[in-house]
Amino acid sequence: MSIHLFKPADPAKPAFKTLLGSQACAQGAHEAAVRLVTGYPGTPATPAVEYLLGQSGNGLKAEWSVNEKVALEVAAGHSWAGQRSFVAMKMSGLNVASDPLLSIAASGTVGGLVILVGDDPGVYYGMVEQDSRLIARMAVLPMIEPANPNEARVFTRMAFEVSEQTQAPILIRQTGSTANTYSKVQIDEPERLNRKPTLPDDLARYTKASAQDCMDQHAQAMQRLEEAGEAFDELNIVTEGDTKLGVIAAGSVWSYLEECLASRNGASTPHCLRVTVMNPLPDRKIVELLGRCKRVVVIEELEPLIEERVRALAHSNGIKVEILGKEQGIFKPTGDFDPELVELGLKSLEGADIPIEVSAPELGGYAPRKPTFCPGCPHRSSYSALNKAIRMAGFDPEEVMVTGDIGCTILGMYEPFSLCRTEVVMGASISLAQGFSYAGVTKPIIATIGDSTFFHSGIPALLNAASREINLTVLVLDNSYAAMTGFQPTAATQANSNDMVENPMSLYELSKAVRVRRVRRAFPYLTGRLSRILSQAIRSKGVNVIIAEAPCAARRQWKRVIPYSVNPNRCVGLFNCEATCVDATGCAAITRDEESGKAAIDQALCMGCGLCASACVEKAVGRNVRSLRRNGK
């Protein structure tokens, strides 16, 4: 099945590009003459926004905003001035932006406003497993879901048309299997729009002036939703087949079904409805299918949103038909699907056992693969210093509360540091810590947070804590980037990047301005000094902010690196050592020499931070200052 709604400029010579699903959405937005792109890093926003950052200029402005709420508001202002805007965020970001989302949805839009959101069934990116289709429903916003990169481009282009035609902001949902699929995509020249900005002049629509206005806005949003549903309805596709079985499959799951049906070589294929528009659901097509089929199975990941609607429609239309899905346990309510799971589900309809899960190889007995800091990461040194500081202050790390935050900095929860006990959402480390203080915890409370996370949502939490009489140490691990998502600049990044911040702010001055008890900066690689500063902060009253500043090791312009090496005459061998350098640092540059069994340091990976040298009990790790490695290569 293929959808080609936009003919190429020269049908004889279509142009192609290989793109990720998320980039294809951005390409579609670009073709639709989008003028502003905003977002906050996280799949699928990262590749989408970066793709357009690479093409900005010539009437296209792209930026990494400070958080998703701000990104959406900036885009909405731009759209209300009559211009086309595109916003990208992950599902957690949509939660952050849900406050403006609901309000903007009530007012509608003028210029096209398209919001790309990624869901992550199977949790490959480590946040709450949620189904953002429910947010579309709550916000009364149309939502469509492409199943491959080609559709992503076409649907996005179409979304801009429908958004302006119905005045509804449009949500495009991608699950990981669409956003992270890289394929050949047909592309087209961008349209050209040259619009002058207009000012909104309708209080009843753009303000929340009265209860009546708000209720009117609600009704108008529902009206827009219905119109958008009709405009998108051609994307919900019926494939004629044997009506003994009707299959309703959603978005990304459709390709798994196609895979199963293709392998059935000639056997009769069921009557299928592919649901692409997740809000509003295609009631008319569902009822038609219910009326024609003997049994109907619904296949969708996460929430049984379509399934419940199908059951309700069968009931209210008085159609007696067997409806199968998550309620019978045929498909699981959590995790992502794959072709086998769909195949097993279909087989269970023919009498096979109901599957719960496709079995995976048993690897429990082997070494776990836990994420770890890169060699030379400043955070490794900072956490090492924090461990030392807690002991210097006269406490055991076991009795100290450390709240962690989102990003690379959360790796402080794993061995060898084992410090962070909690991870909630962006910025919550500081506010959560305040809660522990109110709960009567008298031992030290420490919040660790990265710089981008701090700007995203940590600032209000710090204001809140600083204005109260509580004892709290905030350790800001400032590496100048949103590193985990691929080194996007933050509001304070001074280094050159493709989204140069014109007026970088200062974390130090900001902390000073909120009048916390003490603000100190330190260079994390000098662990002795950092641990003394931290230990003093831990023992002090009030809110203390310690900023450990060093650029991300993967982004730093290393002028020279002096790698460490192991003296094999002193090393007793990793398996014989009581406290190994590997266990103390978790550094990937330290390997085990197969023949001698002794530690060895990979000269190409070592960044010369020296943590292993201070950890080695045999004093076997050292470096020759003349063994310079230029430019880190």
Add this chain to the structure above:
Amino acid sequence: MKLDLIIAGSAGQGVITMSGILTRAAVSEGYDAHYYSQSGIAQLEVPVTSHVRIGSPTAGPSPKIPRGKADFIAAMDQLEAMRVCDYLVDGGTAIIDKTGSIPVGARSGRFHYPTKEEVEKVFDGRSIIWVPASEISRELGTPVLAGAVILGALSALSEIVERDNIVLSLRETMPTLADEEAEAFYAGFDFISDLEG
């Protein structure tokens, strides 16, 4: 013509880069091709799996290759090879870097890392070719070329995409180390050709 390939490794080993090189090479030859990566958070040590599907006139519709249907598995180390072993079709071939990355936890001996025999056991008779990719890469002066060696080995075993197109795509993707990458690619290619005599 169809080729389904699983590439497995851990973050930083170039699994996604390799998938991109192969996909672009196939597309440049006129194939329909796509890959899907389960990369997870972009941090060191995390397992990364990529599903590469190449076909003419169309590649398989699903981004994920069904288990038991992959023609090849290319694994950057033993543990990751085991994680994806059930994707390999009966009669398929696994190419495994026998000197790949050992998890930090296993380096100090606290955890067990699978031996060659254990890997062969889970592959249950399906063919395994051990390629010393990391070793070859280090001999060429840097550890980062292991992926190119594996791509070379893969190209020698499967003839679906022209060797020269893969090299071209490799050079375009890795402009700063283009010559070294190409050399590593041919080293992997020759390793297999020598095996086959």
